[in-house]
Amino acid sequence: MTPDLACVDLVKRFDETTAVDNVSFSVPPGSFFSILGPSGCGKTTIMRMIAGFLDPTSGDIRIKGRSVLDTPPNKRPVNMVFQHLALFPMMTIAENIGYGLRRQKMPKDQIARKVDAALERIGLPGIGARKVDELSGGQKQRVAIARCMVLEPDVLLLDEPLGALDLKLREHMKVELKALQAAFDTTFVYITHDQSEALVMSDQIAVMNAGRFEQVGTGQDLYYRPETPFVAGFIGEANRWKGRIERAEGDVLQLRAETGLAIRATTAGGLAAGDRAEIFVRPESIRLAGSAGALSDVDNHLQGRVTSILFNGAASRVLVEDEAGETLEVTLPQSGEFASLQRGDTVHIGWGAAQASCFGGQG
Amino acid sequence: MRAQSRIAFILLLTPLLLWLGLLILIPHIDMALISLRERISFGVYETSLLQYQKALTEPLYLRTFWRTAVMSVLATAITLLIAFPVAYYIAKMARGRLQQVLFMLCLIPFYVSELVRTFGWMILLRETGLISNLLQWAGLADQPVEMLYNDAAMMVGLVYTSMLFMVVPLVTTLESLDDSVVEAGYDLGGNGLSVLREIIIPHAMPGIVSGCIVVFMLSLGNYLTPTMLGGKDSLWFTEMIYNQFIVRSNWELGAAFGFMLLVLSSVIVWGMLRLTGRTLQETMG
Incomplete structure (x- = not known):
């Protein structure tokens, strides 16, 4: 046609x-x-x-x-x-x-x-x-x-x-x-x-x-x-890290961010160990949990402290400061599970390697 | 506080009332009274319509009256035809600095008095003037050409004098026309002519009407240009008023002429507004 x-x-x-x-x-x-x-x-x-x-x-x-x-x-x-x-x-x-x-x-x-x-x-x-x-x-x-x-x-x-x-x-x-x-x-x-x-x-x-x-x-x-x-940055929102790739096994990579954090991510290909790269993780693909055990099956796992809760109805967010001092945006689930979450609480967050997109060159 | 603002209001209003009263209302009432009297003998007057009867029966007066009206309308139309493209260019096509410069160029001739400007035209158009010499030098004429003292020269002078008063309101209204409205006109299948007729002119109508009213009034009341550039056939109604008041000392007839001119301009302006379906408030404010 x-x-x-x-x-x-x-x-x-x-x-x-x-x-x-x-x-x-x-x-x-x-x-x-x-x-x-x-x-x-x-x-x-x-x-x-x-x-x-x-x-x-x-x-x-x-x-x-x-x-x-x-x-x-x-x-x-x-x-x-x-x-x-x-x-x-x-x-x-x-x-x-x-x-x-x-x-x-x-x-x-x-x-x-x-x-x-x-x-x-x-x-x-x-x-x-x-x-x-x-x-x-x-x-x-x-x-x-x-x-x-x-x-x-x-x-x-x-x-x-x-x-x-x-x-x-x-x-x-x-x-x-x-x-x-x-x-x-x-x-x-x-x-x-x-x-x-x-x-x-x-x-x-x-x-x-x-x-x-x-x-x-x-x-x-x-x-x-x-x-x-x-x-990745323009459509939707994203947490981003810049760093250097430590290991590449096919599509799955491990990146060491400038803050020292190790993140597992996926790429469309073309990246090898030693390349500089950038990682994007959407706030809505990050899981929030009260204990480390609940996140044992995901690739990336962090512990942090809630610094702020941005209430916006269905699009509410939590700002979590990780151990390296970096702030991440995480979507707050509206299932009632985290209704009592408050500033200063310790939370566990995690996301799968498939949810983290990695691009080379921008580092 | 209340009393203060009251005083301020009165202070601001006073000049306006003085101006209206002293310069417009009282002279006109006096003019009306003068025009309605007839001189019987020295110092003895009677109320009558004789002056108006004279003005309306004497062929020279009547002919001059109509000629002035028609020529003023013509001058207004020519001014509009020339000013519209100029204003469109300044408002819509010229950008930034060029726009300001062009606008200034329209204004600059008005830095000198109307008298000097009219002399400028005389220098160009007279028998021994620039254009005449140029034509002879180019071999297009074998003797001096006189271009002054006719209706065409007078029309040129009138249009030139009124140009700015047409360009300014047109530029202002055309500037407020959104470019995308014109583009939409083309996009939906219009050509230059239909966009002009259906979109640009209707939008510019307030500017056209107010420009025309000002230019028409200026032309009708012009004295210098017809006197200096017009020929012996180009008698202007203002010249006749001048003659009656100053030369013949016939204030009664002069006042009657003055009133006829006032009625004429009111009727034509009213007709112009009716024709375009506008009210005076819309056009002026």
Whole structure:
């Protein structure tokens, strides 16, 4: 099947800086593809090149197999939902949604029918005569998507559209966006710096850093099997150690951290004894226990003192200071077992070698 | 504390009330009274509408009245057509330093008096002026060309004088237009023309209307430019008012003319607001 959108060796340079450095990817039809990265990593530049507002320095952009480099933005079969939505404040909601159809010289009655159908679809029937500033943030969001979707684009680009919403609404819109994508059955390309947005909605996520794609994969891939230290540090949270590898037996390594701690970890390969390396362990993969005996079956085992309890509902954490004086973040299980845990208590923590990802070179 | 803020309020209000009363209200009431009287003999006056009757029946007066109105509207339209692209460039395309420099360039001509600026045009356009000499030197004309003292020269002067007052409100409103709204216009299939018509112009409408009102009033009330650059056919209504008051000492007719001009500008501004569906509050505030 031809991908809906394919970028081949895309490069964009601004004077001296390379904003997008040799990026290639393809998005299968009907899928939700996210580009996730910190601000300034070049994700907006990619988006603007796909929409046609910027010309790539080299490389190709193909939509349904056809190169669109010579097509101006108003002729490309892609539409964009802008960061601040960019609804036309001088028009009513119906005029906003009908704008693109008017440009296609569609007869008036047909436009009116399509606009009504689109409003129905986004769950806001009968608001066509209202002004843009009479709508709430979430409603504007849906109108911005409907305004693009009436044109039936091959690809819909979304540039951090949830950024302006408050937290509660953002959580709600995540679910809703995913549902809208399924309802319209269109390819969505979504860019964001918020990992939770990307993880919740996407079929595929590309993690971008400094103009390059670090890793492309499903949310599970990125979370459980990060391929680069950047991905391991960027997706989710992690405790990290730097050190030197003491022993390597296949995939399993033993690393001596700079603090003197010995940690057993796994690697995707390519590391040998003596290499400098970095280890990432997620707070939620660390087990908490009251006695050493309960952790006898895990590879890494530490004893420490609770220095602080960070209560945050389901995402509560405990800060544990180990014997080397280093502080680790450990997720606090909500099963009630540790409800009486207090500052200063001694606890035992441990994690398996499979839960500790090790990357070379960063040491 | 209460009493203090009361005093401050009165102190702040006084200049405004003085200005409104002494410079606008009282002179206008007096003008109205003067325009409504007829001189019977030395020092003897009677109330009548004779002055208005004269003004509305004498062909020269009437013709000048309408000509001034039409030419002012034309000058406003030309100013808008020239100022809009200039303002769009300054507000949306120029960046950083260039933006400031361009804005300053619009302002700089206003550092010198209107009189000197108008003389500048005379130096360029007169028979022995720069352009005439240039044309002769280039062989495009075999004798001196007179470009002054006609409607075109006057129009150039009027537009030049009003330019800044159109550019400033336009730049201000266009700057507030989010770039991504324009991009969205293109992204959804619009071309340059439809984006201009459906997005940029509706957004800039408050600036267009307030710029037009100011420029129209300035043109209508202009005295220097039509007098210096216009020909003998380009009589401006303000010149006629001047003539009645100063040359002919006919204050009664002059006052009537003044009132006609006030009514004319009010009617046209009101019409302009009606046409664009705006209220004065929206446009000015």
